[in-house]
Amino acid sequence: MTNQMLSKVEGNVLILEREFKAPRELVFQAFTQAEHLKHWWGPRGWTLPVCHLDFRVGGVWHYCMKCEDKNLGDFYGMESWGKGVYREIVEPEKIVYVDYFSDAEGNVADNMPATDVTLTFIETDSGTKIINRAEYASAEGLKQVMDMGMLEGITETWNRLVEHLESIQKNG
Secondary structure, eight states: OOOOOEEEEETTTTEEEESSSHHHHHHHHHHOOOOHHHHSSSSHHHHEEEEEESSSTTTEEEEEEEEEOOOGGTTTOOEEEEEEEEEEEEETEEEEEEEEEEOOTOOOTTTTEEEEEEEEEEEEEEEEEEEEEEEEESSHHHHHHHTTTHHHHHHHHHHHHHHHHHHHHHHH
């Protein structure tokens, strides 16, 4: 059992895998309920002051990550808006959605690549393995977000998810 995230790039697709020591239903809820997401979504030092979640096929998740950590220099005070549109939901096994960069009104940022995301939740002997398959329209689009530090951001985000799941199970 490793706490490490595995990542591989195949052309325009980024595949991430990580195992979490928590039941599949709980891990699934952590990705689908605003009360959970507010505790862990985003890199360390960032909060989720806005999290509007309509978790159903065709529903929209509109959120804002804000950097609250003065130690992060130029990022301090920055806001990053995102919008997900759910395409398929198989509870508690799979979530398919399109992830966009957006503004505060939910308008999609045309200059940034959209991502087709498939999250798969697999029960294991010691918890739940998540496979996150992110497909971009082009390898250039994937490179654009990788160059922005997306992989580091996801690693920190999933580290925060580990801590959130531990605290729920300890205090639950």
